[in-house]
Amino acid sequence: MAVIPTKAEKKVSYDVKLCQLLEDYTQILVVAADNVGSNQLENIRKDLRGDSVCNLKEVSEEVARYKLVAPARVGLVAPIDVVVPPGNTGLDPSQTSFFQINKGTVEIITPVELIKKGDKVGSSEAVLLSKLAIRPFSYGLVVVSVYDNGSFFSPEVLDLTEDDLIDKFSVAAPHMFGNAYKNVLAVAVATEYSFPEADKVKEYLKVFTAPATASKEEEKKEEPAEESDDDMGFSLFD
Structure with missing residues (x-):
């Protein structure tokens, strides 16, 4: 076994x-x-x-x-919206809100959204679509x-086509080059490596930081000397 x-x-x-x-x-x-x-x-x-x-x-x-096209069976989850188009159905006369009689047969006068995507197919919808010979789904x-x-x-x-890739690269390229330039510039500022554009930035940084450095040095010079503990030789108990 x-x-x-x-x-x-x-x-x-x-x-x-x-x-x-x-x-x-x-x-x-x-x-x-x-x-x-x-x-x-x-x-x-x-x-x-x-x-x-x-x-x-x-x-x-x-x-x-x-x-393959398939009918709407009861209980299936609709993968798409199902809309019944206007036109003569060839069905026997009956009266509903979206039917009218035309030469002894039922005619749909406006498009009718019968099932929405994601909804389960009910028995009435399945029967109606079957009568209309509509096979709405394909699998x-x-x-x-x-x-x-x-x-x-x-x-x-x-x-994706080559044109799609070129378009995406064209949009991304300026940002890629901009970020790369910033990284190289940061390395040049932090090291001895340099190039003309980096030299300009270094000069600017020197000018920008110089006043702050000078003010700190002046503050150090202006600090008053500490008062001496010497009280001219006099003592409290003299």
């Missing part, structure tokens, strides 16, 4: 497998697979086989293509993190 591993043993086994994968592969996409069926997952694996060790951005885009693998040569980062980084 096969021994069924406990939850703790499964976690330990999974941890060992994960550590081994991190050692064997330098680039890994961590994905969420909520509501992804086994057939859909198998198709993704088939198409990625042989290419999954290439460019992470290309693999991420390939994974994102495999999304697939979602990249949540990227592992590359020992570093984890957000998948949004894969979407």
Whole structure:
């Protein structure tokens, strides 16, 4: 009889497998697979086989293509807002606040927000969307993190283009150079090292600190001498 591993043993086994994968592969996409069926997952694996060790951005885009539309089932948490668009539904006549009868069928006259993102789908919403033949949701693998040569980062980084990097560098460059100049200047002031710009600062500091030094020396000179204990030779008992 096969021994069924406990939850703790499964976690330990999974941890060992994960550590081994991190050692064997330098680039890994961590994905969420909520509501992804086994057939859909198998198709993704088939198409990625042989290419999954290439460019992470290309693999991420390939994974994102495999999304299947799905109906709104009762109890599901809506990943997006669901809005019923205006138009003829083809349903039998019935009267609600957002329906009107048009040529023997129900017509929606204004867009109706039926479900908000994050809300659970109720039975009435699921039935209505089913009658309207609306399949509002789509599910697939979602990249949540990227592992590359020992570093984890957000998948949004894969979407950065060269223009984005140049723009970010252009904004940061003035601050980087400014801080570097301040650091070099501070070292020059504190040491014997110098350069023309540092010489100007050193001269300014000399002028700025000179009055304070001179005033301290004058205070020392103006201090009165201590009174002598000599009382001209007279004593209290003389």
